[in-house]
Amino acid sequence: MFQKNTTFGIYLTSLQILLENGRYFYFISFALFYPPLLIINRIFLFLDFILVPEFEKAKVKNPIFIMGVNRSGTTFFHKILCKSNKFSTSSTWDLIIPSLSLRKLLSFIYAILSFFKMDKIEKKNKGHEVRLSNIEEDEMLLFIHKLDSLWLTNHLVPWFKFSKSTKEFSKSLYIDSEENFSRNTRSMLFCKDFFRRQSFLSKGKPHLSKSNPFIFRLNSILKVFPDAKFVFLVRDPLEVIPSYFSLQKNVKFGNLLTENELKEYRKESYQEIIRWYKETEKAKSKLKKNQYMILTYPEIKNDLKKSINKFFKFSKIKISKKYENEVDIFANKKYKKKHKNNSIEDFGFSKNKIVKDFDFVYQEYSL
Numbered sequence: 001m002f003q004k005n006t007t008f009g010i011y012l013t014s015l016q017i018l019l020e021n022g023r024y025f026y027f028i029s030f031a032l033f034y035p036p037l038l039i040i041n042r043i044f045l046f047l048d049f050i051l052v053p054e055f056e057k058a059k060v061k062n063p064i065f066i067m068g069v070n071r072s073g074t075t076f077f078h079k080i081l082c083k084s085n086k087f088s089t090s091s092t093w094d095l096i097i098p099s100l101s102l103r104k105l106l107s108f109i110y111a112i113l114s115f116f117k118m119d120k121i122e123k124k125n126k127g128h129e130v131r132l133s134n135i136e137e138d139e140m141l142l143f144i145h146k147l148d149s150l151w152l153t154n155h156l157v158p159w160f161k162f163s164k165s166t167k168e169f170s171k172s173l174y175i176d177s178e179e180n181f182s183r184n185t186r187s188m189l190f191c192k193d194f195f196r197r198q199s200f201l202s203k204g205k206p207h208l209s210k211s212n213p214f215i216f217r218l219n220s221i222l223k224v225f226p227d228a229k230f231v232f233l234v235r236d237p238l239e240v241i242p243s244y245f246s247l248q249k250n251v252k253f254g255n256l257l258t259e260n261e262l263k264e265y266r267k268e269s270y271q272e273i274i275r276w277y278k279e280t281e282k283a284k285s286k287l288k289k290n291q292y293m294i295l296t297y298p299e300i301k302n303d304l305k306k307s308i309n310k311f312f313k314f315s316k317i318k319i320s321k322k323y324e325n326e327v328d329i330f331a332n333k334k335y336k337k338k339h340k341n342n343s344i345e346d347f348g349f350s351k352n353k354i355v356k357d358f359d360f361v362y363q364e365y366s367l
Contacts, residue, residue, distance in 0.1 A: 003169050005183055007038070010147040010173070014157045017166060021159050023256065041145060044099035048197070051101040058200035060192055063225055064315055066210040068233030069276045071243040073297050075137070077233060078210035080304070080330065081311065082135045084323045087208035088198040092121065093132040095140040098194045100201075139211040141194055148187045150174055150213040154269070158257060162264040176219040184220035192224050206317075215279045218286060230287065231311065232280050235297035236367035237358040238344065238351060241273065246341040266347055277361050296365055304331040 003013055011034060018027040048055060064087075068074045082089050093110055097103050103110075110132060113119040122130035130136065143149035143156075153160040153170045160170045176184055195207045214221060221228055245266055257265060284292065293314045300307045305327050312319050344351060355362065 003166070005173055005180060007147050010152065011035075013166065013169075014147070014152065014160065017157050017159050017163060020163070038145065041097065041099060041102065044102035044105075045193075047102075048100050052200075055100060055197050055200035058196045058204065060195045060199055060225070061206060062227050062229060063195060063207040063209060064229045064231065065214055065221065066208070066231045066233065067212055067215045067280070069235065069237075069240050069244075069273060069280075070212055071240045071247065072212075072233045072235040073300055074210055074212055074233050077231075077295070077300060077307075078137075078208070079135055080308065080327070081208060083326060084312075084319055086205065086317050086319065088195070088202035088205045089135050089208055090138055090141070090194075090198060091132065092130055092134055092136040092140070094198065095136055095138070096132075096144060098141065098145065098197065100197055137211050138191065138194075138209045139213055141191060142187050146187050146190060148174060148183060150216070158265050159261070161268045162261070167268070174213065175216045181220075184217050185223060188217070188220045188224040206315075212276075215276065215283060218279070218283050222286070228291075229315065230283065230292040231314070232283065232292060232294045233297065233300070234277075234280065234294060234361070234365055234367070237273070237277065237354055237361060239297070241270070241349065241354060242341045242344050242347065244269070244273070245347045249342075263348065270349070274357055277358060281360065281364065296367060298367065 003009065015027060015031055018024075018030065066074050066078050066081075081087070093103070097106060110119075113132060119132040120129065121132070139149055139151060143151040153173070160166050172179065174180070174184075191209075195209075198207060199205065215232075248262075248265070248269075284294075293310065295307050295310070308327055344354065361367070
């Protein structure tokens, strides 16, 4: 099988996996629609330098990256912070079409879809609601335009993660390593180019990025954004694991897996989650103390206002009285869980095993 960690190489390998697993509809869709999407965006990203040259003057200073294992409250916290209007952010539409000139050209499509309420990509019960206008995770940028993303193996082509021919190859993707140095650096430069466009639109506001898997490429981030700051959210693995596996049952591509395939997928994902927590701990040793902060899920859940104030003190950004009042109102609302997660045992794991495997987390945090 052709295996090379480039956009084209991953594209070909993904097609081979879809074909091998009999996913012919997705094979044809991906084969036909991905290349035009990529080519059109690349052409217009280049045309931005001619049609919107002013964006080049925009600076990307002190970006803040929010990270955590999936299901740690990062989406919730990110969206609450974005309501302050103190940051440059990314909507789903921006991430699908990063070119400023192409966005303007296709703005009528966005308006039509929004008017007829056809702009919803994913329902809320699939993790979190995804609309074209919603603030979204910057991981989507690398997923769509570089195929350099954990979303590829976690969602789009989950067979990638456990197929005999690609299992080991999938573990070498995305992460910072000597082999990936060049590709990871280019991916982060691609992000910087995108952040510059967003900064131009927001008139110089610092970029607030939420991308959980970015933890695996911290060295690449620091190389491209040496003045970056980081917020790490930590949640009890006993809560994260059943929440994540329950989510996986609901997502579109998760539904395509057989029970045996899901079992294999969970084995690999479980090990990935362990690595995810370990990378967070490693990150702390690579950063200066004033460069990162940590919030636990109980802190956010039990005192949202204090957590938000702690964040803004860390970022050295002053918030408005209006936003403070909005936070007060939101913090006093009672959250009602609209979905029920399966238990850990339903997925073939025991509490004792998780407590043992994640002992390093429990020793570090009060969860």
